Amino acid sequence: MEIKDVKGDISCQVKLEVEQCNNSILSGQEIEVKAVIAATIKVYANIKIDVLSDVKQTELSQNEFEAQPTLTLYYIQPDDTLWKIGKRFNTTIEELTKLNDIADSNLLSYGRQILIEKKVIEKELVKKII
Structure with a gap:
């Protein structure tokens, strides 16, 4: 055939x-x-496709960065993923899983509390992916 x-x-x-x-x-x-x-x-x-395109990177000003809390307690919402949470709070999936002892990033419980820590990077502007 x-x-x-x-x-x-x-x-x-x-x-x-x-x-x-x-x-x-x-x-x-x-x-x-x-x-x-x-x-x-x-x-x-098996095919290769580009999933992300036209990604823009903007810089947070020092004032915007300082206005963010050092530690945030966040309650997971029904449609949340670690990617969405990381994007919103300027952190990575790896940081979220490490800080909150999350074994499987695909299994998030609605209502679970997670900690989000602000990272301080000296002599570099903190960048936010939009």
Whole structure:
């Protein structure tokens, strides 16, 4: 079976099922077999796509940075991810998981309290990804 437009690193799964099968004797040495076979084929291809594009980086002023609290107690909301929380509070997923002893960053409990710490970087402007 030909599969068009599939190139590169691929894998596939093939499932065949006999849906109907009939036979009849035509003569002493001949039989006729009719079968309906259903074929299900799944093709998987690894492709590379750019997920982030047009990322802009802005600098926080010294006043904006100093206005942020040193330590924040945050309650996880239903649609939160560590990425969203980190973006909002100018920190990283790694910092959040380390400070809050989070084993799996994909399993966040609604209402859980987490600590968010402000990092002080000397002689460098703190940058915020927007």
